[in-house]
Amino acid sequence: MSAIAARSLVVVSAGLSQPSSTRLLADRLSVAVDRHLRDAAIEPSLEVIELRDHAQDLTNHLLTGFPSPALQATLDTVLAADGVIAVTPIFSASYSGLFKLFFDLVERDGFAGKPVLIAATGGTARHSLAVEHAMRPLFAYLNAAVGATGVYAATEDWGRSGDPADGSLVERIDRAARELAESMAAREPVTRSDKFADPVPFDVQRRSK
C-alpha cells in the first residue's frame, strides 16, 4: 500500500442555538466522511466552522468590503479545503440568511470543482426539497462538485427508523458521506496560488485581455 494520503475536510455549520440540530447533523456527517476516508487509506484533518461565531464579522465584511483577520482566516480555511460539508437550517423555504452571507463572501474561483456535501435541518419533512431547490443551485453557481445525495433531517428523523423509499437518516448520512469521501479521494489535494506572491506578468495580462 502506498504512503498515507491526507485530505482536509471542513464543516460549515449555520446552526443558531447551542447545541443545534444543524451541528448535530454536521457532526454525524463528518464522522461518517472521516470513516470512509480512513477506509480509503486517507488521513483526514477536520475543521468545523460555526458561522454563528462570525455573524458580526460577516455583516461587517458586507458593509465595509474587507474581512476581519479572524474571518479572513476562516474564508482561507474553506478555500483550502479538499472537501466541504455545508449544513444549514431551512428558514422560509431556503437556507438561512447567515449561511448565504458566508457563501456570498467566499471567492467563487476558489470553489471550482471542490467536493461539497449539502445538508439541512428543519422542523418538518415538508421543507426537505429546499436542499435541492435552494442549496444545490447555490453550489452549482460556485462551480462546486456537489454530491448526488443531499441530506435533510427533519426533527422526526432523529427518532424513527426510516422511510421505505429513501432509507433512514443514518443510511442517507452514510451514502452522502461515502460520495463525498470518494470524490475527495479522487481529486488531488487543493493547492492555492498566491496572486500577490506570483503575479501574472503585465505583458501576459495585457495579451490575455
Added chain:
Amino acid sequence: MQFGVFSVGDVTTDPVAGRTPSEAERIQAMVAIALKAEEVGLEVFATGEHHNPPFVPSSPTTMLGYIAARTERLILSTATTLITTNDPVKIAEDYAMLQHLAGGRVDLMMGRGNMGPVYPWFGQDIRNAIPLAYENYDLLRRLWREDVVDWEGKFRTALTGFTSTPRPLDGVPPFVWHGSIRSPEIAEQAAYYGDGFFHNNIFWPKEHVRRMVDLYRRRFEHYEHGTADQAIVGLGGQVFMRANSQDAIREFRPYFDHAPVYGGGPSLEDYMDQTPLTVGSPQQVIDRTLGFREIVGDYQRQLFLADHAGMPLDVVLEQMEMLGELVVPVLRREFAVNRPPSVPEAPVHPRVTAAEAARAGSTVPA
C-alpha cells in the same frame, strides 16, 4: 516626503446637525480645503472624480484649474481619475492644459471607479475594467510622449496622425500614480511603467496593504526602474483629533456610525483596530502614521481624508490646521530619520523643484 489631503466630494447630511450642504456649498468647501492645505504647509490636494449624486466633483480639471489660480505651491492631483470610462485623449488634453496653467504643479492618480452604472453611462462594460485601465493608460502615455500618434485599440476609435495639444509643459508629462485597493493587476501595471502606486489603505487592514505594496515594490525592481525601496509609494490616512483623545472619540463617533462607507458596520473601536483610522490626540495620530513605515517601508506621499461623512467645513479646516501645525512637522522630521539617501522623493515637474529652490533662496540647479 509629500503630505496632503484628498477629498471624495460627497454631499452627506451632517448626522449631528442634521443639515445637508447644497452642491454649491460643497464645491466651495472643497476649494476652501485646498486653499487651507497650502496655507497650513501641506503639499498636495487631490480631488475625487464621480459622475453620480451625492458626489459633486465630476469635472476635476475645472476645479483644479480654479485652485491653481488661487495657490502658488500646492500640487494638484486626483484621487482618482477614471482611466476606465474617460476618453484617454481627453485626459491627455485636459491635464496637459492644467499642467501649463498650474506651472507644472499637477500629477494624477489613475483609478477604475467604484460605481457600476458609470461604465454603461459612458458607453463601457464593467467586465472590461482592467483591460480598459490597461489600454487607455497605454494610449494616454503615448499621447504625452509622442508628438504624432498612430494608434488602434479595442475600446476607442483609432487615431491616425493625431497630436494631443497642448504638449506637456516643457515636454515633461505629469507624473502618474495608480490607485488600487485590492487588484494586484494594477500594482503590476504601476510597476511595469515605473509609475507611482497609491494604496488607499484607509479601508483595509495592514496585512493586505503590506502585500499589495510588497508586490508593487518587487515588480518595480523586476522591471528595472530601480531597487524595490526606490519605488514610489503613497498611502491614505484618516484621522480626527482633539487635544484629549476621549473628546475626539466622542465627537467623531456619530460621523463614524453614520458614514456612508462603514456606517452600521463595525464599531469605531474595531475599525480603528483593523484599519489606519485614528481618532485621538495629535500624538496618537503621529505615532500611528509613523507606523505606516513599518508596513510599507519608506514612502513618498501621505494623503489624509479630511472631509467626509457630513463633517462641517469649520471642523475640517480646524483639523487641517492641527495637521499642519502639530502633526505634519513632526512626521516630516521623524520620517526623515534613518531614511536611506537612495530613497527618492515623489517626482515633480522641474519647474516645481526650481520654484521651491528659488523660494528657499538657493540657486536653481542647471
